[in-house]
Amino acid sequence: MSLIIYLRCFNGIVLREALRFVHQKERFFSALVRPLVWLGIFAAGFRSVLGVSIIPPYETYIPYEVYIAPGLIAMIQLFNGMQSSLSMVYDREMGSMKTMLVSPIPRWFLLVSKLLAGVFVSILQVYAFLIIASLWDIIPPVSGYITILPALIISGLMLGSLGMFLSSAIKQLENFAGVMNFVIFPMFFASSALYPLWKIEETSEWLYYVCFYNPFTYAVESIRFSLYSQINIEYSIGIIIFTLIFLFLSILGYDPSRGNLQKKAGK
Amino acid sequence: MQIPALSIKKVSHNFGDFKALDKVSLEIKPGDFTVLLGLNGAGKTTLYSLITRLYNNNSGSIEIYGYNVRSQSVNALKHIGVVFQQPTLDLDLSVSENLNYHSSLHGISKLDASEKIIKEITRIKMDDQLKKKVRSLSGGQRRRVEIARALIHxxxxxxxxxxTVGLDIGSRQLILNHVKTLCKKNKLAVLWATHLIDEIDKGEKVVIIDKGKVLDSGDVEKIVKKTKTKNIREAFNKLVGIKT
Structure with a gap:
C-alpha cells in the first residue's frame, strides 16, 4: 500500500473530526468555558491564599493566574482526550466505529490518525484559550506561541492515547461516568496544575511522589516550559515515555487478535 | 478453476461458554446472490464480524478472493463492501461528507471519490440529497446511502x-431489487443475511443457519426437494424445528 493512500486516509480522518467539531459548536464553547471558569473565578479567589515563589521557568514572582495557565491548557487537552474516547465508546456502541475498523488500511494507522485528529482539535481550543487568557495578562513571549506547539502535540497524543486505551477497556457507555471520577479528577488534582509540587511535598511526602509520577504533571510542566521557550529534559523524556506506553496499550486494546475487543468478542 | 468470492471453512466461535458458531462452512462464487437465512441470534452477525475482521477467527479459515482475512487482511478487506445491521452513518455530517469520509478510508483520491460518489448516489436516485444532513433522511434513505457507500470503492x-430491518415494505423491496440488479449487472457477489423468508426468490442460493450451525445450503429448489416440503418457508421451519 503506497504512502499516498495512507495520506488520503489520514486527511479524511482529520477532516471528519474537524467537520464534527465545526458542526458541534457547543463542544468548542464548553471546552473553553471550563478553563475560563477556573481562571476567572477559582484563581481570583485563591491568588491571595496560594503564593507562588520564583520557580523555573519563571524569572520573577508571578500572579497565580499565570501559574495555573499551563495547567488549564493541559486540562483542555485532558478533557478533549476523554471526550474523544467517549465518542469512540459511543461510535462503537452505535456502530459507526465499525466502518473505520473494516477499512483495509492497518488498524494501528487508523487509530493513530484518529488520535492526531483529536490533537488537532485540542490545539485549536488551546490557542482560542490563550487569546482569551491575555485578558488576564497571561501573555507569554511571542516565541512561546510557537514553541508550545510540539509540547501540545505530544501531550495531546499522550492524553488522547490514554483516553483511547480506556475506551477499548470500557464495555458500556454508562460506565464512562466512572472514568470521570477515577481518572480525570485524580489526574488533575494530583498534579502540578494548580500548585507547585514543593508545596505538596511540604504537606505529604507520599502524595508528592504520587503527583511527581503522575503523567499529567509531565504534560503540565512540558507545556509550562515550552510556553516560555524553554525545554526541561526530565519532563520532555518522561512525557515521551508515557506517550509511547499509552499508545502501545491503546493499539493493543483495539487489536482484533489480542486486545480488549477480542476479550469482549470471545474465542 | 474460479477463485471463490468468499470461502469459509470450519469456523467456530465462542462467547465464554456459549458456542455462537460451530464449524461453519460456506462458499460464494463471483456473481452469486446468496441469502444467509436464520432466526435472530442464529449467529449471522457473529459470522459477519469474523468475515470483516472486527473479531479474529481462532479456528477454521476465512478467505476473500483467495486472501486469508487473518493473515492477509489488507488484500482481503479491500474487496469487501459492508452494510451493517446497525446504522453506521454519521448523523451530524451530510450525505456527501459521509461518502467522502468512507472514500478516504479506502485511500481514494478526492477527484476519483467525487466521480464515484455521483455515480453511486445517482444509481440510488438520491443525487439531490447530497448536501442534506443524514439526520434529516428517512430510515429507507439512510439504508440506500449505506449501500451506495459500501459500493464506492x-x-x-x-x-x-x-x-431491511425496521423498514416499510416499499423501502424493503426497493433495496432488495437494487442489490439484486447490481449482482446481475456487475457480477457482484452478495451475502445477504436476513430472517425474512419473503426476501428469497426462486433459483437463489440459501444458507440456513441456526444456533451457530449451517443446517443446509444450496438452491431454494434443492433444499425444498431435500426436505420434502412445498416451499422454502416450510423447509426452513422443518430444518429449524418450528412447528406450525
Missing part, C-alpha cells in the same frame, strides 16, 4: 447484515 463482495 468498487468491492467484488458485498456483505449486508439484515439491511
Amino acid at each position: 468498487e468491492p467484488k463482495l458485498l456483505l449486508l447484515d439484515e439491511p
Whole structure:
C-alpha cells in the first residue's frame, strides 16, 4: 500500500473530526468555558491564599493566574482526550466505529490518525484559550506561541492515547461516568496544575511522589516550559515515555487478535 | 478453476461458554446472490464480524478472493463492501461528507471519490440529497446511502447484515431489487443475511443457519426437494424445528 493512500486516509480522518467539531459548536464553547471558569473565578479567589515563589521557568514572582495557565491548557487537552474516547465508546456502541475498523488500511494507522485528529482539535481550543487568557495578562513571549506547539502535540497524543486505551477497556457507555471520577479528577488534582509540587511535598511526602509520577504533571510542566521557550529534559523524556506506553496499550486494546475487543468478542 | 468470492471453512466461535458458531462452512462464487437465512441470534452477525475482521477467527479459515482475512487482511478487506445491521452513518455530517469520509478510508483520491460518489448516489436516485444532513433522511434513505457507500470503492463482495430491518415494505423491496440488479449487472457477489423468508426468490442460493450451525445450503429448489416440503418457508421451519 503506497504512502499516498495512507495520506488520503489520514486527511479524511482529520477532516471528519474537524467537520464534527465545526458542526458541534457547543463542544468548542464548553471546552473553553471550563478553563475560563477556573481562571476567572477559582484563581481570583485563591491568588491571595496560594503564593507562588520564583520557580523555573519563571524569572520573577508571578500572579497565580499565570501559574495555573499551563495547567488549564493541559486540562483542555485532558478533557478533549476523554471526550474523544467517549465518542469512540459511543461510535462503537452505535456502530459507526465499525466502518473505520473494516477499512483495509492497518488498524494501528487508523487509530493513530484518529488520535492526531483529536490533537488537532485540542490545539485549536488551546490557542482560542490563550487569546482569551491575555485578558488576564497571561501573555507569554511571542516565541512561546510557537514553541508550545510540539509540547501540545505530544501531550495531546499522550492524553488522547490514554483516553483511547480506556475506551477499548470500557464495555458500556454508562460506565464512562466512572472514568470521570477515577481518572480525570485524580489526574488533575494530583498534579502540578494548580500548585507547585514543593508545596505538596511540604504537606505529604507520599502524595508528592504520587503527583511527581503522575503523567499529567509531565504534560503540565512540558507545556509550562515550552510556553516560555524553554525545554526541561526530565519532563520532555518522561512525557515521551508515557506517550509511547499509552499508545502501545491503546493499539493493543483495539487489536482484533489480542486486545480488549477480542476479550469482549470471545474465542 | 474460479477463485471463490468468499470461502469459509470450519469456523467456530465462542462467547465464554456459549458456542455462537460451530464449524461453519460456506462458499460464494463471483456473481452469486446468496441469502444467509436464520432466526435472530442464529449467529449471522457473529459470522459477519469474523468475515470483516472486527473479531479474529481462532479456528477454521476465512478467505476473500483467495486472501486469508487473518493473515492477509489488507488484500482481503479491500474487496469487501459492508452494510451493517446497525446504522453506521454519521448523523451530524451530510450525505456527501459521509461518502467522502468512507472514500478516504479506502485511500481514494478526492477527484476519483467525487466521480464515484455521483455515480453511486445517482444509481440510488438520491443525487439531490447530497448536501442534506443524514439526520434529516428517512430510515429507507439512510439504508440506500449505506449501500451506495459500501459500493464506492468498487468491492467484488458485498456483505449486508439484515439491511431491511425496521423498514416499510416499499423501502424493503426497493433495496432488495437494487442489490439484486447490481449482482446481475456487475457480477457482484452478495451475502445477504436476513430472517425474512419473503426476501428469497426462486433459483437463489440459501444458507440456513441456526444456533451457530449451517443446517443446509444450496438452491431454494434443492433444499425444498431435500426436505420434502412445498416451499422454502416450510423447509426452513422443518430444518429449524418450528412447528406450525
